[in-house]
Structure formats: structure tokens, C-alpha cells
Amino acid sequence: MRFRTRDKCIVREFGLNMDVGGNLRFVSHSAEQTADLGCGLGRVLKPGDIICLEGDLGAGKTCLARGIARGLGVDAASVSSPTFVLAQEYPGRLKVYHLDLYRLTSSDEVEDAGLDEYIWGGGVAIIEWPEVYTPLREHDRLVVKIMYGPGELCRELVFIPHGERYRRLLEEMRTC
Numbered sequence: 016m017r018f019r020t021r022d023k024c025i026v027r028e029f030g031l032n033m034d035v036g037g038n039l040r041f042v043s044h045s046a047e048q049t050a051d052l053g054c055g056l057g058r059v060l061k062p063g064d065i066i067c068l069e070g071d072l073g074a075g076k077t078c079l080a081r082g083i084a085r086g087l088g089v090d091a092a093s094v095s096s097p098t099f100v101l102a103q104e105y106p107g108r109l110k111v112y113h114l115d116l117y118r119l120t121s122s123d124e125v126e127d128a129g130l131d132e133y134i135w136g137g138g139v140a141i142i143e144w145p146e147v148y149t150p151l152r153e154h155d156r157l158v159v160k161i162m163y164g165p166g167e168l169c170r171e172l173v174f175i176p177h178g179e180r181y182r183r184l185l186e187e188m189r190t191c
């Protein structure tokens with residue numbers, strides 16, 4: 016499947032920039048564009064995929080997650096920030112688990128809350144503030160770093176693949 020959202024090739028629309036490390040870089044100029052980028056990603060995800068969203072407070076992680084969920088067939092209106100409930104499950108083309116580990120301080124806390132079952136649960140796991148859960152560091156996953164750019168609405172997104180599955184996913188995006 017092509018990495019498309021609606022009828023547009025997402026890479027061509029955003030401008031492709033693969034760096035020497037094999038990461039894909041995009042510049043988004045609005046929340047809508049970030050969500051569209053997420054939607055394109057959501058369309059090509061498979062069961063068991065793990066997407067880690069890193070970035071400062073308010074950078075746009077939930078915005079991207081909402082787009083990913085839309086691409087997986089989830090009603091976007093049902094996607095809100097799970098900061099207080101820690102995890103939300105949405106029915107879509109696949110099971111979608113949206114987690115926010117911001118309020119947790121250790122891997123033990125993640126497991127005590129039972130969140131590891133969502134992460135390794137065989138659906139698609141989208142994880143905001145994933146750094147606290149250290150077992151992820153040893154596991155194949157796609158990390159997306161979202162950084163504030165110049166201007167209020169500008170964000171740089173870097174897609175960093177860990178493992179063959181995610182290198183192939185980025186290649187699919189690159190050759191869109």
C-alpha cells in the first residue's frame with residue numbers, strides 16, 4: 016500500500032528528506048498537516064507495530080496520534096489525550112492502544128498499571144512520553160521525534176526506525 020492520505024502522496028506533499036542515518040524528516044506547518052502525516056502512517060501500520068512519540072509538552076504528539084488513529088479507521092473525534100487515564104483503546108481496522116506515560120516515573124509503574132499488556136498486545140501501540148519504559152529501548156519500534164520549529168505552527172518531525180520492520184516502513188514511505 017502506498018503511503019498516501021486521501022489521494023495525495025504524503026512524502027511528495029511534505030518534501031522528502033532522508034538523512035544519512037536512514038531517518039525521514041518532515042516539516043509540518045499546521046496541526047492539520049501533522050495529523051495528515053499521521054493518517055498516512057496509520058494506513059500502512061500492521062498488527063504489533065509500536066510507535067513511540069517523543070517531544071516537548073504541546074509539541075503535537077496527540078495531534079499526530081489522532082491522525083495515525085484516523086488512518087487506522089478510528090473516528091478521530093474519539094481520540095483525546097490519555098494523560099489522565101494513561102491508556103485508551105480504540106476500535107479501528109486494528110486494535111489501537113494510545114498510551115501516555117507522562118505521569119509515570121519508572122518501568123515498574125508502567126507494569127503495575129498493566130500498561131505493558133497494551134504495548135505488547137499485538138494491536139498498534141501509540142505511546143506518548145515512552146522514555147520512562149526502558150524495555151522499549153531493546154525492542155523494534157518506530158520513534159517519531161517532534162520538535163518546535165521557527166514560527167508558532169512549525170514543527171519538525173523525525174521518523175527514526177529501530178529494526179528491519181520499521182526500516183522497510185520508511186522505505187515504503189520514501190518510494191511513495
Ligand SMILES: Nc1ncnc2c1ncn2[C@@H]1O[C@H](COP(=O)(O)OP(=O)(O)OP(=O)(O)O)[C@@H](O)[C@H]1O
Pocket residue numbers: 043044045046047049070071072073074075076077078079096143167168169170
Ligand atoms: N504543526 C503543528 N503540528 C501539531 N500541532 C500543532 C502544530 N501547530 C500548532 N499546533 C498546536 O499545538 C498543540 C499540540 O498539542 P498536542 O496535545 O498534540 O501536544 P502533545 O505533544 O500531545 O502535548 P503533551 O505533551 O501535553 O501530551 C495543539 O494545540 C495544536 O493545535
Ligand SMILES: [Mg+2]
Pocket residue numbers: 076077078096115143
Ligand atoms: Mg499529548
